[in-house]
Amino acid sequence: xxxxxxxxxxxxxxxxxxxxxxxxxxxxxxxxxxxxxxxxxxxxxxxxxxxxxxxxxxxxxxxxxxxxxxxxxxxxxxxxxxxxxxxxxxxxxx
Numbered sequence: 001x002x003x004x005x006x007x008x009x010x011x012x013x014x015x016x017x018x019x020x021x022x023x024x025x026x027x028x029x030x031x032x033x034x035x036x037x038x039x040x041x042x043x044x045x046x047x048x049x050x051x052x053x054x055x056x057x058x059x060x061x062x063x064x065x066x067x068x069x070x071x072x073x074x075x076x077x078x079x080x081x082x083x084x085x086x087x088x089x090x091x092x093x094x
Contacts, residue, residue, distance in 0.1 A: 013042060020052045029059035047077055054086060063094050 016039045023032035033056035039049035050073040057066035070087040077083060 009042070013039060013046075016042075017048060017052065020056075024055060024059060027059075029056050032056045033060065045076060047073055047080065047083065050076070051083070051086065054090075058090065063090055066090055 016035055020032050020035045020039070023029070023035060033053065036049060036053035036056050039046060039052060043049060050069055054066040054069040054073070057063070057069060067087060067090050070083055070090060073083045074080065074087065
């Protein structure tokens with residue numbers, strides 16, 4: 001691989017995030033959840049993948065599971081405003 005090129009893992013992850021977004025927008029949250037799990041298998045510390053999983057659960061109508069994922073995410077990144085905001089919205093929407 002040449003300098004400045006993205007490795008295959010980075011490209012696969014980027015494609016996975018794009019696929020997740022397409023599935024969410026296409027109202028296919030179960031499949032989006034499977035993609036989020038696939039992303040987390042490859043990078044368990046990815047906050048973006050954690051948020052993708054939480055979004056999938058929210059779209060599936062499973063707010064408690066979404067909140068659990070968001071709480072785990074806050075442990076990985078305490079004080080992260082994006083995660084804290086998503087968790088607060090989830091509580092409010094219940």
